[in-house]
Amino acid sequence: MRKLVALPVLSADALSSVAYGPEALLVILVLGGAAGLAYSVPVALAIVFLMLAVGVSYRQTIRAYPHGGGSYIVATDNLGRVPGLMAAAGLMTDYILTVAVSVSSGMAAVTSALPWLADDVVPIGLLVIALLLAGNLRGVRQAGALFAAPTYAFIIAVLSLVVAGLYDASDRGFEPVPPPALPAVEGVGVLLVMRAFASGATAMTGIEAISNAVPAFQPVAWRNARTALTWMIGLLVVMFAGTIAVVHFSGVVPEAGETVLSQLARRTFGSGGMYVFIQAATALVLLLAANTAYNDFPRVLFLLARDDFAPRIFLRLGDRLAFSNGIIVLSVAAALVYAVFEGRTASLIPLYAVGVFLAFTLSQSGMVVHWWRGRERHWRKSLCFNAIGALLSAAVFVTAGITKFTQGAWLAILTVGVFLLVTTRIHRHYDTVREALRLHPQSIEIPGRTMSPRPDGDPSALPAAVVPPREQQDAEAETTPEEIRHLSVVAVDVLHQAGMRALAYAASLQQPVLVLHVSPSEEDAERFRESWLLWGGHLPLRIIISPYRAIVAPLISYIESLHHQRPDLTITVILPEIVVRHWWHRILHSCLAGRLRRALRPLPKIVVTTVPFHVQDFPG
Known part of the structure; x- marks a missing residue:
């Protein structure tokens, strides 16, 4: 793919997270009332720094793995079998939740504009997942302007919203509008700020996608991939920071029946055509982000099956050259998660951060070992970048695991543990079968006397x-x-x-x-x-x-x-x-x-x- 096509196709997951990442941050801070919301800008700046650090780290991964370096491959190559399986568990949890969260956020965008659909978000969301399943089983592929258009439309929508919001703020001398009176449910302290940081950091989901898909770029593939990654990180930072800035200056607070983006768009542009465009672009890009998981989840299962850590049925391509079994497993798991949490994005976010940052941490730690062992040109600089990315990702993973443990992070951690147990037992089973089937000098002899075709086999x-x-x-x-x-x-x-x-x-x-x-x-x-x-x-x-x-x-x-x-x-x-x-x-x-x-x-x-x-x- 050319960079102009690859960028929106591979960045849909990361850029679409602007639709729910800033809101996830604010939903936690609003528990502390106006005093809690005052921390939105500092916390957002910390997340922006994390985005830049992890983005630079993945630039080093692309250089080291020009044929594609996902977390599972990098962690297994450099850290060993168990860390590789933990990275795979984090990735697969991430992809399942990408579908569930993207669909739930897309439904929130729709119901913000059409509130009368609010009571039907679960059946409609399940119908959307069923359509994604059917489309991918038919062999739908992300390519060309058809799939690039929603991402570019969303970028235009958010940047227009940010520019218009900042222009309105400039008329007031950038004086923030006081938010409505908010009762403080919790005291503002380190724990609340850490929870908000972990929730807002979910805006980084999908950063790994470009490093996974380096061979999909035109030559020189790794150089074009690094350029696309740089553009993606730049856009993500501008859109995330800009959204937080506009929220800060406009005094908007999260509401149960309407998303933050919808409130900003309605205040800035009214309920006319521009508002409809922003909501439609948001819903479409979230649907596209959900579809990206259908490319990556079955491929991780394929790699696990190739290494005897998953059933070998996941090696098989369907009639449409798609990994049908992996697509079905992803759809069923995402639909189950979506239904259990009733399509509420805020309830799904605590599960999201754990898997995402576990994969980030192990991937970047594996890169540190890679540079230390190889000692290639500029290895010290690359090792430093990856080490910073690993430390910051580990900090978010630990923070999310501790602060959100009772809110659902325990389930993600338990899922990783069960995944390790199941995959290692599958591998042990295949080892035992392989030993039982191994040929030896006393293997069964083929009888020499048999009526057979001519030697050429015609x-x-x-x-x-x-x-x-x-x-x-x-x-x-x-x-x-x-x-x-x-x-x-x-x-x-x-x-x-x-x-x-x-x-x-x-x-x-x-x-x-x-x-x-x-x-x-x-x-x-x-x-x-x-x-x-x-x-x-x-x-x-x-x-x-x-x-x-x-x-x-x-x-x-x-x-x-x-x-x-x-x-x-x-x-x-x-x-x-x-x-x-x-x-x-x-x-x-x-x-x-x-x-x-x-x-x-x-x-x-x-x-x-x-x-x-x-x-x-x-x-x-």
């Missing part, structure tokens, strides 16, 4: 008996064993004990056998071919290249072509099946047999069978 060269008349070929009219002519097709993903057992079973039937393997790339195909020659090579092999990691569709296509080429044959598709002791382990393994049966059921003379391989003595 299915048309299968032993040909008399071919029945055309009208009988597809009629499944065979009534005696002698009339049935077989071809066994063995689908093998990896050469392990279960795969070798399936091959041995197929060969033992003394019928023609063809082995199918699906590889995502030529390199993977070559590695499998080398293993095949080492451990097997007794049977004809066909390798199908599937660059999008799809497995079922290529297998079905190939089997259908065999059926249409030789409709006289009964094709038995043989699959190795790993059988585990506990039912909850089954979701960690492929359900390929069931999917193939459903897909091939319309075709006559196709049999799908499995050869079980039992993995015993599982811990837990």
Whole structure:
């Protein structure tokens, strides 16, 4: 992408947080009455400094990881497995709450302009999440002016509001309008200020997005990404600080039925076209920000599954080349959170800060270790920037965890702990299965005597008996064993004990056998071919290249072509099946047999069978 397109697409999450970040800060300070609101400017300045520090830190991350450096990758590479998993937990919590908070804030923008919808925010919000789910399952992609327009519209709306608000304040000599009389619910102290700081810091969500997506930029990608990040941080600082300044000069305070941005827009522009434009731009950019999570959440799950910390179903791309399973999990989790908290942004914010700043802290700490180990050019300066970012992010994480613990931060912390427990047990399970399936010199031997196709594997060269008349070929009219002519097709993903057992079973039937393997790339195909020659090579092999990691569709296509080429044959598709002791382990393994049966059921003379391989003595 060009920078002008990449900037709004990748910055939507960060810039849209201006719609709720300043208000989250003020909602806490207003508890201290007018004395509490007096701290809004100093707290906002502290958050601006944090934005600049973390933004500069991520510029160093882009330079060190020009192919994309998310928190999970950076933390795992430099800090180890557990910190990497903690970063992933923080990221995934962040993405779930990005959807929930963006939808709730978008609904708040809508109900501020259309108050009669206020009682229906939960069903409407759930409908929006369902539409996001459907759109992303259909393969909707963020690209071009269509997705850039809402972000640019929001930038124009907020900057117009800030400029007009400051212009009005200049007529009064920048004399603040006294806020309405506010009863103090809490005393103004360090704890209140820290809570406000942690809430307002949620305006930094999404800063990591550009460092994750460096390869999406035009060459030189890392340099363009750093430029886009600089522009994003600059816009975020101006919009956040400007909004707080206008609030300070106008005397606006948070209200239950109307957002702060809506109040500012109504006071500045009235209820005409400009007000409608600001509210519409706010709602649209928040919807776009929610959609950004649909790109990043499934990718984190994919990385975890690739490293055996999540079920392998998250490796699979759907028919529309989207990580369908990850998209479904994100939608269900976000909808559940949104419904439980009844679409209230203020209730969701305490959960938000913990996950965001846990990921920030671990990512920046990992970068400190990276520079210390590598000692590359300008490493001291980069280490210093990342260390400052790590310390400040850790301060916000600890502050949010302590001050908002009873308000919901406990749930985010508990989620991280449960995530660590589940992912480590999944990894242990896969380690145990891998050891049980590992080949050894005494592995199952393939019988040498088997009727098989020619060495080149051409299915048309299968032993040909008399071919029945055309009208009988597809009629499944065979009534005696002698009339049935077989071809066994063995689908093998990896050469392990279960795969070798399936091959041995197929060969033992003394019928023609063809082995199918699906590889995502030529390199993977070559590695499998080398293993095949080492451990097997007794049977004809066909390798199908599937660059999008799809497995079922290529297998079905190939089997259908065999059926249409030789409709006289009964094709038995043989699959190795790993059988585990506990039912909850089954979701960690492929359900390929069931999917193939459903897909091939319309075709006559196709049999799908499995050869079980039992993995015993599982811990837990």
